[in-house]
Amino acid sequence: MTLHIHKYGGTSVGTAEKIQNVAKKLVNEKNKTGNELVVVVSAMSGETNRMTDLAKQMQGAPSSKQMDVLLSTGEQVTIALLCMAIEELGHKAVSYTGSQVKIITDDSHSKARIEDIHTDKLKADLDAGNIVVVAGFQGVTESGAITTLGRGGSDTTAVALAAALKADECRIYTDVDGVYTTDPRVEPNARRLDKITFEEMLEMASLGSKILQIRSVEFAGKYNVPLRVLSTFKEGNGTLITYEDEEMEKALISGIAFNRDEAKVTLAGVPDMPGVASAILKPISEANIEIDMIVQNIAEDKTTDFTFTIHRDDYDNTVKILENSCEELGAEKVIGDNKIVKVSIVGVGMRSHAGIASQMFTALADEGINIQMISTSEIKISVVVDEKYLELAVRTLHESFGLSEE
């Protein structure tokens, strides 16, 4: 029996009518293919904001533990409504909250990580011919506290369920019809990719493509879950995210990713000795702030500058933490800039080709765009530039690497 996991985000289930539309898609799919279906849904769009507003009226900085109790009601509403809509179409359905499945997470509230998923009940319900509807974004600790998985958590739920249930495909339904060479709102010539490798998608996602959350792609890659991104509202096959194989298009690079929400911070004049990087990053990580690029240049005069980028929302908090570290480590000062963006070229093809970096830097230089930081991995090169250059940089690179051509 073929098992598919479907995931529908907040805009796909944003109204009663849209939920009925999803129910129709599911029942049609079930009747047409006979596939077993597990459906992961988010809160109806707008609900999370409504609840966050209520919470802010209660408490200046709402406790993340209670925020999880509050926000997890959003998906619970959706699972109940979707089951009703499926039943109305004459098909059997069962609903599960994260607690009911036992999607066991750690106790890192608002950013919990999945540790285990109990699948016995789900399997029994699938065997009995039900469409199984699961609340995304949420889990429960071993001791019974409700947790949420943070940004994009419903994608993570879907992929984790696909892995745990050994699903044949995990389909992420969203408001875009696939993965593009870059954001079409920035570069109108952007083109949908039929396939992309996990590694590329991982880089694209982590660099801000916003279609899939990075953790869900990591999960999918780790557990060999074939992942497909496609539109809730338009017909089409979307983009399949696969392992690198012989058939892959042999493009040098597959896409241009960018991230508007970056900020950079530098701890300048840090004594150059072992353990410094760890001493700087430990309090950051303990505050649950995710670090993106890290750059440290060679030491001059026995001191060095340590720079990293973070989400713009975490900027103030990070600067505060670094000011403590500055004193403790006897560093010189903290410098920061929250008006920067990151632009990256991504492609498995660049592994076997020299000169890609040079082509990238030349293209940007020709347009007078100053590069502030550079970071590279096997399949991507990222640069940090002033935010005013974002659109120009993306279009320049899209053109330079011939991505518009079919």
Added chain:
Amino acid sequence: MTLHIHKYGGTSVGTAEKIQNVAKKLVNEKNKTGNELVVVVSAMSGETNRMTDLAKQMQGAPSSKQMDVLLSTGEQVTIALLCMAIEELGHKAVSYTGSQVKIITDDSHSKARIEDIHTDKLKADLDAGNIVVVAGFQGVTESGAITTLGRGGSDTTAVALAAALKADECRIYTDVDGVYTTDPRVEPNARRLDKITFEEMLEMASLGSKILQIRSVEFAGKYNVPLRVLSTFKEGNGTLITYEDEEMEKALISGIAFNRDEAKVTLAGVPDMPGVASAILKPISEANIEIDMIVQNIAEDKTTDFTFTIHRDDYDNTVKILENSCEELGAEKVIGDNKIVKVSIVGVGMRSHAGIASQMFTALADEGINIQMISTSEIKISVVVDEKYLELAVRTLHESFGLSEE
């Protein structure tokens, strides 16, 4: 250590500001008395209707199992917000859904009955100095399905918790400031009672006083939980519901109760033989329809008429079921009327006094009110009359039994 259970209904937590007001009351009480506090809350007023509307858009007759999943989110929102508001005032609080407490119920969805309550975690949280906030109205089956307790379920939760935790008092905060001799909207001379016995309250509640749900009063009586009804918005001591004792006011009757939402059905020409009553009522009870008054007259011509009253919402369904029974039992026909009301006089004093019934019937007759059914218990006499006589009957009896005088 003194332990109080507080219960706040939907209107008491209907807005962000009202939730903050409840938080203030609780923290003040905690600081002033040092009492241990467990707080049971309902969904914010309006939420249940909003969700019911959504459900009806999904499914003609929404499945009660999914309705429970849906509606239980209402109280979950309130517990999170109230904990935030308490924390903002500098006090520790922990929240519990019904599932998290393990308020174990049977699987009678939308009308579940509490079978067991696990108290270990709650006790540990109280010992640690927390205000413990529990979602009312909801429970969970042994197998993990979410259930709700039906109308007035949050009162039941509060009293059941009071019993399980052996609380010193269970305080039901509501929008009225106590129990009155009758509804002041019908009889402006109605007077607040300082005390009322459990038995009287039970009769008052079951007859439609609407302040407390009957099951919560039963529970409180059964487990000797002192219950107090008081206002969320006004200062005052409310009405204490106690066991009958020497101090009780020796009034003949304590109040006039009435119920607008009644309907009566009669199965006429039923063969008069053993087992008939049970054969008639079994399918009604299996459909989870609650029966109120039952009247069966002596048999004439070997057949009898069997009449009972039910909630008006259950009228159509009951008639349908009776029509089946009619055929099976060889009865003559089904007659019904859903435009009736029940008016009752209640008082422990009537036990030792003759002539109360006669005084009641005379007072009604003097006003030309026709009595359709009569039913009596040790401490109440109920009559069914045409709904157009409701107000007149209540005022006549309030006056006749001298309830207006202090």
